[in-house]
Amino acid sequence: MKKAVIVQAKRTPIGKQNGIFQSLQPHELAAPLLEHLASGIEDQIDDCLLGNVTGPGGNIARLSTLTAGLPLQVPGVTLDRQCSAGLEAIRMACYYIQGGAGQCYLAGGVESPSTSPFPKRARFSPDHIGDPDMGVAAEYVAQKFGISKETQDEYALLSYHRSWEAYKEGLFTEEIVAVERHSRDEEFSKERNMSALLKRAKPIFLKNGTVTAANSCGIHDGAAAVVVMEESTAHLLGYKPVLRFVDSQVAGVHPHYPGSAPIPAIQTLLKRNGLTIGEIDLFEINEAFASKIAACAQEFLIPYEKLNVSGGALTIGHPYGASGAILVTRLFYEVQRRKNARFAVAAIGSGGGVGVAVLFEVVKR
Incomplete structure (x- = not known):
């Protein structure tokens, strides 16, 4: 297998x-983003896979490749697995290469809630099951797994400090391609007293709930993508592979608990590959809500020292279809800063109760 x-x-x-x-x-x-990633390998690209959630519809991937000036033979396909879409795009590209369908893909996601023509979200689940908004569903996860407001706030504060520390150290600079001369995440325009905000914040989804605006992500615009290649082709073209795709798993849970969907996905993925939590050096799990991260960490006993080590969506934001690709981008650079990292996992849950987890092996240098 390739x-x-x-x-x-x-x-x-x-x-x-x-x-x-x-x-x-x-x-x-x-x-x-695509123009930057494709530079010098335009004629090698077999396809471009982009996740998108809020529209405006049509084949955004194809439109993006044409706008980027890529060769006309790069077709483009747009997919929607809600917040898992960007990670799903990368997952699919890896399987295409394994199956011999091609040798080089651009894969990721993009989201622009600012320009979405849809005033309301799409339906996640039929009425007879129940279709809670994501904030309410985050409350359901907190209730099911016994995650208190204090635990959520503790994690949100940790994530916030990690994000700002990474920003001040310049760790995000290497991740970012400037767009219209913007080269910094907008949330880093002003540092806040997060401890005070967390203390003041009140539940916003359920009257006696635990999920607040301060321990939840915001709504954001952005894009992320990776270049996925067949390994021998990568070497021939002069690239140094960083992450090698090992395996992945998709899982479905009750639509009331989408934040818990990474749990069975990760569990099945590790079991099938004979790995334990202790053997995974880094986890990137999307921070849509602190209740979700705390639940996943609690179920697996994941030490916070190896989970979202540079913060995440609670600070910089969650551009739905792009977020899964942001997780992989974060891992791509973090493993290069570590001498002995061997395995890494990216995972995300999404509306309707779907979780996606991808296992990577760090390529030895």
């Missing part, structure tokens, strides 16, 4: 809804 490797990974800055990217359509956000 081996798929990640050889490049980049993202745009993340902007607040109606913020720095308020006038950019999804393809206008994705195009600079």
